[in-house]
Amino acid sequence: MEHAHILLVEDDTNLGSVLQEYMGIKGYTVELCRDGEAGWTRFQQGGFDLCILDVMMPKKDGFTLAKAIREIDERIPLVFLTAKSMQSDKIEGFRLGADDYIGKPFSIEELLLRVQAILRRSQTNQPSQTSNGEIFGIGEYIFDYPNQSLQHKQETRQLTSREAELLRLLCQQMNQVLKREVALKSVWGDDNYFNGRSMDVFITKLRKHLKFDASVEIVNVHGSGYKLLVNEHLRTQV
Numbered sequence: 001m002e003h004a005h006i007l008l009v010e011d012d013t014n015l016g017s018v019l020q021e022y023m024g025i026k027g028y029t030v031e032l033c034r035d036g037e038a039g040w041t042r043f044q045q046g047g048f049d050l051c052i053l054d055v056m057m058p059k060k061d062g063f064t065l066a067k068a069i070r071e072i073d074e075r076i077p078l079v080f081l082t083a084k085s086m087q088s089d090k091i092e093g094f095r096l097g098a099d100d101y102i103g104k105p106f107s108i109e110e111l112l113l114r115v116q117a118i119l120r121r122s123q124t125n126q127p128s129q130t131s132n133g134e135i136f137g138i139g140e141y142i143f144d145y146p147n148q149s150l151q152h153k154q155e156t157r158q159l160t161s162r163e164a165e166l167l168r169l170l171c172q173q174m175n176q177v178l179k180r181e182v183a184l185k186s187v188w189g190d191d192n193y194f195n196g197r198s199m200d201v202f203i204t205k206l207r208k209h210l211k212f213d214a215s216v217e218i219v220n221v222h223g224s225g226y227k228l229l230v231n232e233h234l235r236t237q238v
Helices: 013-025 036-043 062-072 087-095 108-124 161-172 180-188 193-209
Strands: 005-009 029-033 050-054 078-082 100-103 135-138 141-144 149-152 155-158 177-179 216-221 225-230
Touching (some): 005 013, 005 036, 013 029, 029 036, 036 062, 050 062, 050 108, 062 087, 078 108, 087 193, 141 161, 161 180, 161 193, 161 225, 177 180, 180 193, 180 225, 193 216
Parallel strands (some): 005 029, 005 050
Antiparallel strands (some): 135 141, 141 149, 149 155, 177 225
16 A cells, blocks of 8 residues: 555654654655654544554553554554563454564664555555445344444444454354465464464454344354354344
8 A cells, every 4th residue: 555644653752763664665665663652642543544553652552552543543554563472461462453563673674565465465455445245144233344343223333344354254264164274364464373373262252242142152163263143032122
């Protein structure tokens, strides 16, 4: 995605300046904020295609900032930069809807390649005016994949790109097993351990999104994957 507008929130003065300059040379417009509160103020003014957030920052940490961002924009890609390498921190990052989690120190070229991949995927998954037939009925829900919306009489929920991709795969295999490795490689590009944990978090989110219809459930198939089940006999009465 050329000329993407990126919000970079990083309190390390040297690293922030280097990233801003390097990504600017590569054709991106990068706005740098030095703490979480400044990043939040600038984000609310809009216009960004992706956010790169340091986790440990003064005034407002990266996780808190990400939560605030997700409350008003469930789609914008988020990338965390952090010196924290604890597994629990990575899981927390993905739970908040992160598209990537990069530990310090890192290669700037690697960061750029990951950003490029995320932006390409985000651009591909932008809402479309045509459905191309990819609108799925899931019990009492209507899942509009091109527009990334999940509609129910009680609410209409906007899904993130990864939520939409994963739910689409489940719908395509409705009442059949979606192989775990297939889903990981299709949505995350790799079936490594951390991506697997991230997918588990997204499955939990999808279950919550589908909570208004008791006939719909996503079940674990031990040692294999997941299955999206719609039991007509349990269909919630209107």
